Amino acid sequence: MSRDEITVDIIDRFQREYPVDIYGMAQALKIRVVEQDLPDTISGKIEHWWRGDFMITVNSRHSRTRKRFTIAHEIAHYVLHRDLIGEDGITDNALYRDNRIGDIRERQANRYAATLLMPKSLVRRAWNEGVNDHQAMAQAFDVSPAVAEIRLRELGSVFWSRPQDTLLF
Numbered sequence: 001m002s003r004d005e006i007t008v009d010i011i012d013r014f015q016r017e018y019p020v021d022i023y024g025m026a027q028a029l030k031i032r033v034v035e036q037d038l039p040d041t042i043s044g045k046i047e048h049w050w051r052g053d054f055m056i057t058v059n060s061r062h063s064r065t066r067k068r069f070t071i072a073h074e075i076a077h078y079v080l081h082r083d084l085i086g087e088d089g090i091t092d093n094a095l096y097r098d099n100r101i102g103d104i105r106e107r108q109a110n111r112y113a114a115t116l117l118m119p120k121s122l123v124r125r126a127w128n129e130g131v132n133d134h135q136a137m138a139q140a141f142d143v144s145p146a147v148a149e150i151r152l153r154e155l156g157s158v159f160w161s162r163p164q165d166t167l168l169f
């Protein structure tokens, strides 16, 4: 298997139950996760660490759900933008932006992060198990209500095929 196939395989393995174990996913990808007391304006960063492996640093002052999102966002950079993680790494400010990598890639990373934490198949399962609004979804997936709301809106069409649910979105 190529490195990309292995990555996809590992991610897939961690998307079989919710809440997604994002720390376990990072570890399986050989990405070390550390917490550091960073300024409020920094969410986290990803950088080369050791022999082709990477390290993610998250802001220890942030909430648990925020840290989980930051880790997912940095994993997204690892998957999508690995070649752009230079000597200095990628550092994300509070709005998940690194000026050198550009807004389009940051939006890609945010989108991908949301799919890592709330994959469609699991959201659908949760929905069928009675998790039917964004607050409950946020709890079930251990994400902030804002992330759950955005992701549910994005996935709206998945549920629109079931007319009885349409009104909830």
Ligand SMILES: [Zn+2]
Pocket: 073, 077, 090, 091, 092, 096, 097, 098, 106, 109
């Ligand atoms: Zn970023």
